[in-house]
Amino acid sequence: METENxxxxxxxxxxxxxxxxxxxxxxxxxxxxxxxxRRVARxxxxxxxxxxxxLCMLLESSSEKLRLFIHEITVNxxxxxxxxxxxxxxxxxxxPKLAEFNAIxxxxxxxxxxxxxxxxxxxxxxxxxxxxxxxxATDINSDVLHKTREGIxxxxxxxxxxxxxEEAGGQHDFSYYFDMNDESFAAKEFLKAPLNLKLHxxxxxxxxSKFDLIMCRNVMIYFNTALQTEVIRLFAGSxxxxxxxxxxxxxxxxxxxxxxxxxxxxxxxxxxxxxxxP
Amino acid sequence: MKTGLxxxxxxxxxxxxxxAILRVFPGNAPFPLVLVLHRLKNVNSGFCEALTAAAPGKxxxxxxxxxxxxxGRIYLAPANYHLCFEDARTFSLNTDKxxxxxxxSIDMTFYSAAEIFGSRATAFILSGxxxxxAAGAAAICTGGGRVIAQDPAECEVETMSQETIRRTxxxxxxxxxxxRFFSEPRL
Numbered sequence: 001m002e003t004e005n006x007x008x009x010x011x012x013x014x015x016x017x018x019x020x021x022x023x024x025x026x027x028x029x030x031x032x033x034x035x036x037x038r039r040v041a042r043x044x045x046x047x048x049x050x051x052x053x054x055l056c057m058l059l060e061s062s063s064e065k066l067r068l069f070i071h072e073i074t075v076n077x078x079x080x081x082x083x084x085x086x087x088x089x090x091x092x093x094x095x096p097k098l099a100e101f102n103a104i105x106x107x108x109x110x111x112x113x114x115x116x117x118x119x120x121x122x123x124x125x126x127x128x129x130x131x132x133x134x135x136x137a138t139d140i141n142s143d144v145l146h147k148t149r150e151g152i153x154x155x156x157x158x159x160x161x162x163x164x165x166e167e168a169g170g171q172h173d174f175s176y177y178f179d180m181n182d183e184s185f186a187a188k189e190f191l192k193a194p195l196n197l198k199l200h201x202x203x204x205x206x207x208x209s210k211f212d213l214i215m216c217r218n219v220m221i222y223f224n225t226a227l228q229t230e231v232i233r234l235f236a237g238s239x240x241x242x243x244x245x246x247x248x249x250x251x252x253x254x255x256x257x258x259x260x261x262x263x264x265x266x267x268x269x270x271x272x273x274x275x276x277x278p
Numbered sequence: 279m280k281t282g283l284x285x286x287x288x289x290x291x292x293x294x295x296x297x298a299i300l301r302v303f304p305g306n307a308p309f310p311l312v313l314v315l316h317r318l319k320n321v322n323s324g325f326c327e328a329l330t331a332a333a334p335g336k337x338x339x340x341x342x343x344x345x346x347x348x349x350g351r352i353y354l355a356p357a358n359y360h361l362c363f364e365d366a367r368t369f370s371l372n373t374d375k376x377x378x379x380x381x382x383s384i385d386m387t388f389y390s391a392a393e394i395f396g397s398r399a400t401a402f403i404l405s406g407x408x409x410x411x412a413a414g415a416a417a418i419c420t421g422g423g424r425v426i427a428q429d430p431a432e433c434e435v436e437t438m439s440q441e442t443i444r445r446t447x448x449x450x451x452x453x454x455x456x457x458r459f460f461s462e463p464r465l
Binding site: 008084164220248251 | 345364386392417
């Protein structure tokens with residue numbers, strides 16, 4: 001049985017966070033400790049190094065290893081039509097509200113590799129709103145932004161996504177939206193028309209635009225409570241009047257002080273709208 | 279005294295045993311009980327309710343991200359998330375890739391519990407058809423905690439328990455011994 005150091009101590013983690021912030025101006029101090037700890041441990045194990053000191057030296061000496069490290073810490077796994085009943089609700093209740101506007105502005109904050117973005121694009125197409133919509137998809141990591149632009153997904157995920165799409169109320173054959181290859185499937189160009197990509201860090205950020213709908217599902221789980229509070233404040237400043245915020249099924253903003261800017265629209269599906277300012 | 283907890287990991291064939299455990303588990307334990315049971319991805323209601331129904335006078339809840347970890351309560355890992363601990367008093371969820379094809383993964387929760395609770399973690403592995411939980415159980419042992427596997431001969435599916443015993447050399451309890459433990463549980 002392994003007895004190597006499989007846990008990262010608080011001190012080690014603090015050291016790594018401070019080092020990365022000072023040397024590379026990347027601030028992970030707002031990230032949830034459990035996720036940071038797990039991802040740093042995973043990274044250490046994969047490249048077979050033992051100590052925090054060794055890790056810091058490696059990041060200093062190799063820009064490639066630094067890129068991989070930041071990728072490990074910042075990139076989240078995502079899937080298409082995650083929580084189909086949420087997407088049903090979006091189709092049946094939320095998008096019809098937005099259909100009143102001539103232009104619909106949507107922000108996917110922390111879009112990762114784009115699965116959620118393409119789910120939204122498909123939904124917009126099926127509800128006849130794609131020509132009026134503009135989607136800004138942002139992420140801290142440029143690798144995944146590139147992947148979102150490409151819209152190419154692994155073949156082995158096709159069946160699961162297809163089923164989720166159907167459960168979410170999809171009206172076509174899922175393959176209607178993709179060019180199928182041996183190893184992958186690629187989003188057709190017509191889907192991408194509303195899509196804009198932007199490198200953006202949710203930490204220490206101020207509003208850069210206003211939106212009708214913000215999607216930030218299962219991104220803030222990787223943040224600690226202080227950073228979550230800050231991000232919710234950012235979202236409140238980034239929505240038009242009565243603008244809508246959607247977060248992940250088991251996320252919780254109720255106890256954040258900045259959440260007082262929002263009221264429940266469908267709390268079971270974690271959908272909120274911006275309160276009128278007094 | 280440092281806080282501790284009891285964890286149960288299970289998959290195929292474990293539901294009946296978990297219900298029997300919940301029936302005898304006291305309503306006011308001085309620690310939390312955390313259940314990580316493999317479950318269907320998009321089925322969000324029913325499982326928690328079924329377990330609550332098996333445990334009269336007690337409630338099983340699925341924590342949200344950053345929810346508090348409270349003594350005397352029974353928690354079930356929610357579908358399609360991994361359940362971890364931000365600290366000894368706070369849950370943390372994540373959507374990392376499935377581990378051993380599972381999300382929630384027992385390995386994930388056990389590893390996190392080992393890191394946070396160390397010697398104050400006691401973990402049970404029940405019936406299951408894959409190896410999820412064995413590596414996590416090894417982490418619990420490394421952290422100084424205790425692991426108990428259900429006797430493979432009594433498991434509906436022995437794989438999970440067998441693999442855990444192989445990796446950790448842990449104690450093996452019959453179902454009767456497990457039920458007896460949970461009627462007067464201690465860390």
